[in-house]
Amino acid sequence: MHVRLGIIGKTNTGKTTFFNAATMQSAEVSTYPFTTKQPNYGVAHVITHCVCKELGVKDNPRNSLCIEGYRHIPIELIDLPGLIKGAWAGKGLGNQFLNIASQADALIHIVDASGSVDEEGRLTEPGTGNPLADVYDINEELVLWLTKLIERQEDKISRNLKSGKPLPEVMADLLQGARINQEHIQTALKQSGLERKDFENWTPMDDRKFAEVLLDVAKPMIIVANKMDLEPAQENYEILRDQLVNKIVVPASAEAELTLKRAVQKGLIKYVPGEEVFQIIDESQLTEKQQWALDFIDKKILGEYMGTGVQFALNVCVFKLLRMNAVYPVSDPTKFSDKSGNVLPDVYLMPSGATVRDLARAIHSELEKGLLYAVDARLGIRLPNDYQLKDRDVLTIVSATRKG
Ligand SMILES: Nc1nc2c(ncn2[C@@H]2O[C@H](COP(=O)(O)OP(=O)(O)O)[C@@H](O)[C@H]2O)c(=O)[nH]1
Ligand SMILES: [Mg+2]
The missing domain is CATH 3.10.20.30 (Beta-grasp domain)
Structure with a gap:
């Protein structure tokens, strides 16, 4: 079973751009036999130091890739299908969005740090949107979703508890479709202080409290502050970083990553995803515009943030949030x-x-x-x-x- 990361966030924050950048295979990677699924499912890679160097061997990877001593390990990425674009109605998110949360092991929450997206997800003047409020909005939707999910199963849970099974097992049976397991529930019971309270006596406040904690445990989330290439983004990024003390906030430019990967495909540059440098293969092959774009990315994105943030976000999700080995x-x-x-x-x-x-x-x-x-x-x-x-x-x- 592959690790599965879900991309969530308001419309126009750059989710699909991030998805495309992360799942676009550079030339070396394209030989890997991927299974093609629905368009909103893609294969991305997390990157870690391979053991080949330490063991002093030349490896022949089958289920992954080894590029210059780095193992690229496939993971699954899910984005909303393109059709959903614009379906954002006021504060409601629609089922598809929660569907992603339900299918994922961890969430990549993309906000537009440049503030070019308004409350409703429409593109607007940079600097006017409020990405911090967007984070809270989406989080609230997720908490409500989980609260309802549990409350809808309340009768069933009570009934099944009568058979003598412990609460985590009973709940996990009913929530496994949302990739929530016994361990998640056990941890959430402990952390919410509800471990010793009889489920029959849970108040609606308890339900919510439990859902909040369970969300953190079962759907760990990073915040990607996207569009760092635009002017007002730095200020918003700092606000996000300072206010969201319990979250990892990754500054990113999905567009920059996409540009670099496209340049790799055209044979213009050498670039390993996640690295803070790239090499131009032949300066004379570049148009003036390409030269400018690469120069901009080099100075304003890679130089400032040590990468485009896309690969870093994936690695953080898998190795830090999910603590995968x-x-x-x-x-x-x-x-x-x-x-x-x-x-x-x-x-x-x-x-x-x-x-x-x-x-x-x-x-x-x-x-x-x-x-x-x-x-x-x-x-x-x-x-x-x-x-x-x-x-x-x-x-x-x-x-x-x-x-x-
Ligand atoms: N400047 C800038 N624009 C971006 C970036 N990522 C996405 N965009 C633009 O934001 C708009 C919405 O992007 P899209 O990926 O479709 O957003 P989605 O609705 O969240 O899937 C498009 O015009 C993208 O080109 C970025 O890193 N920087
Ligand atoms: Mg999209």
């Missing part, structure tokens, strides 16, 4: 390879706390059935099935049913 399963622990001799073929993103057993299950259910133990390929030692995976672990799963 990159784990490399191999069949042969001495060669770090699969059965066909591919070195470090796969990398799996596993949530913190996941064990050898969870990894076996993620690879193949058969593998888990006969699971015996794992081998740490670096050290050549056995690891028990409840060993908690660490970032950059290279492991061989030993199973009676199938060798990993």
Whole structure:
């Protein structure tokens, strides 16, 4: 199961531009066999230091890419389908928007830091919109959505509790469609102080309080302050950063990232997403306009913010908000390879706390059935099935049913 990030935000803040920039494959990446899904589903990558250098091997990645020692690991990105554009009616968001929240493991909330979008999501004079208010608006919609989701299931929850099952299990059964699991619920119960209160006695205030906390736990969110290339954006970015103390606010220019990726595709520059530099391949190939645009991006975006923010936002979501670890399963622990001799073929993103057993299950259910133990390929030692995976672990799963 891929990690799935949902892009949310008001109309015209740059969601689709961000999506297009993040899912557009640079030339080297385009050979990767992607499954084409609906247009609003795309494959993006998070980037981490590959273990190949440390292990001193040349790898042959299968489920990911290794570019100059960096592993590019696919994740799923969802954006609203284009049709929805303009469907924003007053403060209501429509089901599609919440649908994205429901399907995602974490949310990328894009605001227009330049303030060129008004309350209703219409494009307006830069500097007039209020991105901080937009953040609160959207957050409120999400809290209401979760509160209602829980309240709609209230009778069912009460009924199912009578069977003696604990509350987190009962709730998780009913909320799993929204990618909310027992752990999320357990944590939210603790953090909201409702752990010891009988569900029957929850007040509407309790429902809301619980929904607020559950939203934070189950749908962690970063704020992308987009359109940093426009003049009034810096001031709004600072306001967002200073006011939203519990959120990570990433300054970004989705348009700049898109421009750079297009320049890569045209063979004009060399650029690794997320880096704060690019190299012009042949100065004489550039039109004056292209030269100007690249120069602007170099000075005003990369120079100021150490990147366009697009790749950084993806990495923060996966490695910070979701606390995913990159784990490399191999069949042969001495060669770090699969059965066909591919070195470090796969990398799996596993949530913190996941064990050898969870990894076996993620690879193949058969593998888990006969699971015996794992081998740490670096050290050549056995690891028990409840060993908690660490970032950059290279492991061989030993199973009676199938060798990993
Ligand atoms: N200046 C600037 N404009 C942007 C940026 N990202 C998007 N836009 C523009 O904002 C408008 C709305 O973008 P779009 O991606 O369709 O927004 P969506 O409605 O949120 O999907 C378009 O005119 C984009 O070209 C950016 O980083 N900088
Ligand atoms: Mg859009």
